[in-house]
Amino acid sequence: MKNIRIAIIALAAIIMASCAPEKKEPHPQNVIYLIGDGMGFGAVTSLLLTEDSLTGFEKAPVIGLSETQSANSHVTDSPAGGTALACGTRVKNGVVGIHPVDSTHLTSILEKAKTWGKKTGIVVNTTLTEATPAAFYANVEKRSMGFxxxxxxxxxxxxxxxxxxxxxxxxxxxxxxxxxxxxxxxxxxxxxxxxxxxxxxxxxxxxxxxxxxxxxxxxxxxxxxxxxxxxxxxxxxxxxxxxxxxxxxxxxxxxxxxxxxxxxxxxxxEKNAPNGFLLMIESAIIDGYGHNNDSEGMIEEMQEFDRTLQMLIEYVNSHPSTLLVVTADHETGGTGIGYKSHAVGEKAPVSLTFSTKGHTGTVVPIFAYGEGAEKFSGVMKNTDLPAKIEALIK
Ligand SMILES: [Zn+2]
Structure with a gap:
């Protein structure tokens, strides 16, 4: 009798467990990593003020902040900023993919994805050997080592x-x-x-x-x-x-x-990719307009960025096992919408103000979409991004 009672209790426990809502950890097949070089809050704000229709940024279900400093400066450059986003380690400014203490060669999330059976891609609107794309496949002491x-x-x-x-x-x-x-x-x-x-x-x-x-x-x-x-x-x-x-x-x-x-x-x-893919895209010239303190150029650049982003959001919506992470390696220009310089009027053109010709150390935004996006909410280090991607897709 006792045995029968135990069997009934055990059976009930199994049934209850199988009826409980299943908590499934996100595990996206595909990752799209979209990086705006030098794209800080001023750049994003200039787009929001310019566009009447909903931008891709406003469609983000998850928003976070990334602290961008490098191993030896509050203000990173693109080699160190790219390495942090690619390899999850802070290196010294000027260095691509080499550890600041033990000089080991770091492995990027793109290289790791390859070993996990994913296809990989790089799209940039600059040279393929520029610092940011290089951080995803190269290890060199200086960004200038293009050959x-x-x-x-x-x-x-x-x-x-x-x-x-x-x-x-x-x-x-x-x-x-x-x-x-x-x-x-x-x-x-x-x-x-x-x-x-x-x-x-x-x-x-x-x-x-x-x-x-x-x-x-x-x-x-x-x-x-x-x-x-x-x-x-x-x-x-x-x-x-x-x-x-x-x-x-x-x-x-x-x-x-x-x-x-x-x-x-x-x-x-996406063809013949049973394990999915990881694609890194860099919009590189937002940074250049920041260095030049060129408001008009930066806004045009953000419009091109947004067209790419909107297309990617549609891709994520039609390919549910895809994660899209959008961020910047650092801010450039100390961009803002300064009171005195800002034109007044309903359709006044937006004019950015700049506080430097260089990079700044302010936090940059993160926008995340698709499967696993919720992991990118909150304030984090730049190095956390590839670590989070790895935890999701490995
Ligand atoms: Zn720059």
């Missing part, structure tokens, strides 16, 4: 990368043609925007002209160096093909580059 950063890029195994900066790959002191190295490693390499837009490849590098990726830059002519001696190097041949296919779309609608390149990378990354 070494490019060499390390060829070893990164990133599936899709779109940005600028061909000269670090071909006009090299070691005479290597790294576009050939990439092709040997199984990449398709494209040196013009049209080829990137038309490709169905799932493993490619688009190394475009600076004029392709940002309206501020004049279109540059690709001039491969005498890298391969008297022979015309591979990049020269690719560049010649590019000239034949010259496409002016990007010059007539330059503000669409970041959005279009991001959408293009997403289509390649």
């Amino acid at each position: 070494e950063i490019a060499r390390q890029f060829t070893e990164s195994d990133v599936d899709v990368a779109i940005g600028a900066g061909l000269s670090a790959f071909i006009n090299r002191p070691d005479s290597l043609d790294l576009t050939a190295t990439l092709i040997e490693k199984g990449y398709d390499v494209y040196l013009n925007w049209k080829s990137v837009l038309n490709t169905t490849s799932e493993k490619y590098v688009g190394i475009l002209s600076m004029g392709d990726v940002h309206r501020r830059n004049k279109p540059t002519t690709i001039k491969p160096g005498a890298a391969a001696g008297d022979e015309v190097c591979l990049a020269a041949k690719l560049a010649a093909d590019a000239a034949d296919e010259a496409d002016t779309t990007i010059f007539s609608e330059p503000h669409l580059y970041l959005e279009k390149a991001t959408a293009k990378a997403l289509t390649a990354l």
